[in-house]
Amino acid sequence: MTIQQLVYAITISEVGSMNRAAEDLFITQPTLTKAIKELENELGISLFVRSGKGMTLTPDGRDFIVYAKQISQQYDILKDHFGNAGERKRKFGISTQHYSFAVKAFAELIKDFDLKKYEFVFRETTTRDVIDDVGSMKSDIGILFISEYNRKVIEKKLRDNDLRFVHLIDCKACVYIAKDHPLADADELTMEDLAPYPCLAFEQGEGDPIYYSEEILAEKDYPRRIKVCDRASGLNLMTELNGYTLCSGIILDDINGQQYKMIRFRGDDDDAVMHIGYIIKNNIEITSLTEGYIQEVKKILKIG
DSSP, rough: HHHHHHHHHHHHHHHHHHOHHHHHSOOOOHHHHHHHHHHHHHHHHHOOEETEEEEOOOOHHHHHHHHHHHHHHHHHHHHHHSSOOSSOEEEEEEEEEOHHHHHHHHHHHTTTTTTTTTTEEEEEHHHHHHHHHTTTSSSSEEEEEEEETTTHHHHHHHTTTTEEEEEEEEOEEEEEETTTTTTTTEEEOOHHHHHOOEEEEEETTTTTGGGGOTTTTTTTSSSSSSEEEEHHHHHHHHTTTTTBBOOOSSSOHHHHHHSSSEEEESSSTOOOOOEEEEEEEOOOOHHHHHHHHHHHHHHTTTTO
């Protein structure tokens, strides 16, 4: 088994195609096929299922890729520190649910670094992908929330990916609406008040359970609901359709704009709390970049 074979397998798993992987690796497809076959023979397992739709990982393959990425990352670190390829950029990635504070902290972090020497990646994505990205070490850290409603499902998913959740802050539900919304002058809002207006929610993956929802009280029956994939679209629809979303209440005007406001939500679930925190890989040393990002998040959230 060689580092090169690991890189080949990782690339195929990421692009899902032998042809595409060969192009990205600048080798011929027969060379790539031969290398993967030799690796599978040595391991005594099948890494991929081959079909007309491309290459997908087998259960053994998924486990293998997690370890392969760890080894590949450590190999890159060794080369960066001790090799003669000192020009390689150091990589740092974040995967997060849709939080403006996560964006702000990321921006503050990279201000102190030379982007010619570092490659930073910010992924605002689904709950499942946040966990999978950190579990596979595609990202160094993830940001998400746990509630009493989703705790069992999320914590099992974290255990399956050898991850741990580190708590940062607790937040009760707030209603986020445009400043010119018909309910904008209210001191607090109930589900009955909100019933005539569309609830905006971030779309999760097809088939993902409601426990992966990014909004607290997602299990409620909303008569009008619109799914969006990104924060900008959600904000635009909030303005155009008098929509609303139930969120943590942690909103930054310099990220989301100043034409929106937060109102306290009141209901039978007043005890419902979003436990927001970060996830990291177990038994992996936290890098200075990861620690720096955590500190920037704590500054924004005013956590001592």
